[in-house]
Amino acid sequence: MIILVINSGSSSLKYQVRDSATGERLANGLIERIGDSAHGGPRDHAEALDRVTQELESTLQGRSIDAVGHRVVHGGERFSEPVLVTNEIIRAIERLNPLAPLHNPANVQGIRAIADRWPSMKQVAVFDTAFHRTLPEHAWRYAVPDDLYKKFGIRRYGFHGTSFEYVTRHAAGLLGLPAQEFTGIIAHLGNGASITAVQGGRSIDTSMGFTPLEGLVMGTRSGDIDPSILLFLSREGYTEKDLDRLLNRESGLVGLTGHNDMRSVEESGDAGTVALDIASYRLAKYIGGYHVAVGGAQALVFTAGIGENSWRFRERVVNRLSALGIFIDDAENQKPGGSPREISTEESAFPVLVVPTDEEAAIAEATAAVVDSA
Ligand code: AMP
Numbered sequence: 001m002i003i004l005v006i007n008s009g010s011s012s013l014k015y016q017v018r019d020s021a022t023g024e025r026l027a028n029g030l031i032e033r034i035g036d037s038a039h040g041g042p043r044d045h046a047e048a049l050d051r052v053t054q055e056l057e058s059t060l061q062g063r064s065i066d067a068v069g070h071r072v073v074h075g076g077e078r079f080s081e082p083v084l085v086t087n088e089i090i091r092a093i094e095r096l097n098p099l100a101p102l103h104n105p106a107n108v109q110g111i112r113a114i115a116d117r118w119p120s121m122k123q124v125a126v127f128d129t130a131f132h133r134t135l136p137e138h139a140w141r142y143a144v145p146d147d148l149y150k151k152f153g154i155r156r157y158g159f160h161g162t163s164f165e166y167v168t169r170h171a172a173g174l175l176g177l178p179a180q181e182f183t184g185i186i187a188h189l190g191n192g193a194s195i196t197a198v199q200g201g202r203s204i205d206t207s208m209g210f211t212p213l214e215g216l217v218m219g220t221r222s223g224d225i226d227p228s229i230l231l232f233l234s235r236e237g238y239t240e241k242d243l244d245r246l247l248n249r250e251s252g253l254v255g256l257t258g259h260n261d262m263r264s265v266e267e268s269g270d271a272g273t274v275a276l277d278i279a280s281y282r283l284a285k286y287i288g289g290y291h292v293a294v295g296g297a298q299a300l301v302f303t304a305g306i307g308e309n310s311w312r313f314r315e316r317v318v319n320r321l322s323a324l325g326i327f328i329d330d331a332e333n334q335k336p337g338g339s340p341r342e343i344s345t346e347e348s349a350f351p352v353l354v355v356p357t358d359e360e361a362a363i364a365e366a367t368a369a370v371v372d373s374a
Helices: 045-060 087-095 104-117 130-134 146-152 161-175 228-235 240-249 252-257 262-266 269-293 304-309 311-319 330-334 359-373
Strands: 002-008 013-019 025-031 067-072 122-127 184-189 193-199 202-206 300-303 352-354
Touching: 002 045, 002 104, 002 359, 013 045, 013 359, 025 045, 045 104, 067 104, 067 359, 087 104, 104 122, 122 161, 122 359, 130 161, 130 202, 161 184, 161 193, 161 202, 161 300, 161 352, 161 359, 184 269, 184 304, 193 269, 202 269, 228 240, 252 262, 252 269, 262 269, 262 304, 262 311, 269 311, 300 304, 304 311, 311 330, 311 352
Parallel strands: 002 067, 067 122, 184 300, 300 352
Antiparallel strands: 002 013, 013 025, 184 193, 193 202
16 A cells, blocks of 8 residues: 655654555655745645645656555544544544644644545554553552542653554564564664563553653753752743743753754763763663563663664663673674664673664554554
8 A cells, every 4th residue: 555654743744655565665755834934835734735745746656645644643541553534533633632732733734634635535643652552550640649630631641652663563573573472671762762661562661751751861852850840940930931942942962962963962072971971871770670660671672863873872871781681792783784683792681672663664554554454
């Protein structure tokens, strides 16, 4: 099946066309500045889609799209797997808008733009939170008054689920196991970063929580901090907007070094070293905790931009894990490579793997599977 994969943001729309059977990427592109027609951007998501269609006409050469798969950030407590989009599903995604005010409305705009243009097109919503619907209550509950959960849905949801599900399958494949027998720890280290404890193929804990701000040190996000810092700063006159900007866009690696790109951080001298120490130490603590959570991991897996490409960062992290008895082979670790591979030594207590993620391929596969079974 030929699948158009859409990742629709408030002011941008990323797309890829994939052959779901072979995984082949037939086209990809990015439409930016949606809503900014003064600077040449499309007026809205419908007009952005006009541009996508124009771009696709030349690349698809007469082949047509069979279905559209959308990345939807928040599936709340309802969605534990990808679903065929109906009007009722659109309303359900909209009801989750308060939980992801920047993302879900934009995702729905993308879905509506397709429905208006191609009313009979099958569309599938693939949720970033869905893989974490298996979290046990002790992992998803915050120790706050129950009312906050009942009234506002304040709990841990977890994100990057499409990537974790995909990497679980591919890491299991590398170990010669079916996905449901994979027990291990997966670190998705991109500009946004999170780590998941997988037991028997299911997510049992993950570092992002109510929003993608909790957990690891990220490119521009702080990850875990003492929440009282927010109270302190609000008493000092910081507004809600200031705090949002501070923690989501000006913290993490960029806050510590002035750079959010790992390659620049690695080259930024002493400040870079301190930032990498903080980030790798935080990550190592999570890995130790998740090793306990899963009852002994069979594998530690690195994925996403940093996890796949920065051998220096992988080395820093694994060097902190000698208490777990895991070791990497320097030559294997430093080899570039785009396919799943093992980088640990023979003596390592369990394998350390690098498994490239591919969220678009995962969305295309999921979309084809849902449409097939509908
Ligand atoms: P992602 O969000 O998965 O695209 O990952 C983006 C992050 O991966 C950025 O911090 C990049 O600096 C980092 N990255 C990509 N390639 C490399 C590389 N060769 N070495 C170190 N970091 C890299």
